[in-house]
Amino acid sequence: MNDCIFCKIANGIIPSQKMYEDEKMIIIKDINPQAKLHYLAIPKEHFCDITELSKNSPETLTHMFSVIADKKDELGFKDGMRVITNVGENGCQSVKHIHIHLLGGEKLSEKMG
Ligand code: AMP
Numbered sequence: 001m002n003d004c005i006f007c008k009i010a011n012g013i014i015p016s017q018k019m020y021e022d023e024k025m026i027i028i029k030d031i032n033p034q035a036k037l038h039y040l041a042i043p044k045e046h047f048c049d050i051t052e053l054s055k056n057s058p059e060t061l062t063h064m065f066s067v068i069a070d071k072k073d074e075l076g077f078k079d080g081m082r083v084i085t086n087v088g089e090n091g092c093q094s095v096k097h098i099h100i101h102l103l104g105g106e107k108l109s110e111k112m113g
């Protein structure tokens, strides 16, 4: 997608603070952190949201969660984390390229929505 910011980040056109990269995905620091630690796991291939990703490339979704599980201690989530992906208007998804928020590094609020 030409004008998609996360496609540009995934392709290195826009710089980011990359914590992890492989052929299918990246994990970057969120530019506007909502917790002590706030990362985004982003597939390199463009899908609008998690419903499109799971329908069209379930193996990528599985891969992403497998990497998150492998890397969680290294990323600072030994004591837990919150894993969120916003979908659409009511979910307040602002970037229309699926990304999984990883939040933690501290005790988070019990409030979810
Ligand atoms: P969402 O509202 O779920 O679509 O989340 C979009 C997230 O992307 C927000 O947490 C933003 O802070 C983050 N974000 C937007 N632009 C960038 C960027 N260039 N680098 C890192 N994170 C970004």
Ligand code: ZN
Pocket (backbone or CB within 6 Å): 001, 004, 005, 006, 007, 008, 045, 046, 047, 096, 097
């Ligand atoms: Zn994209």
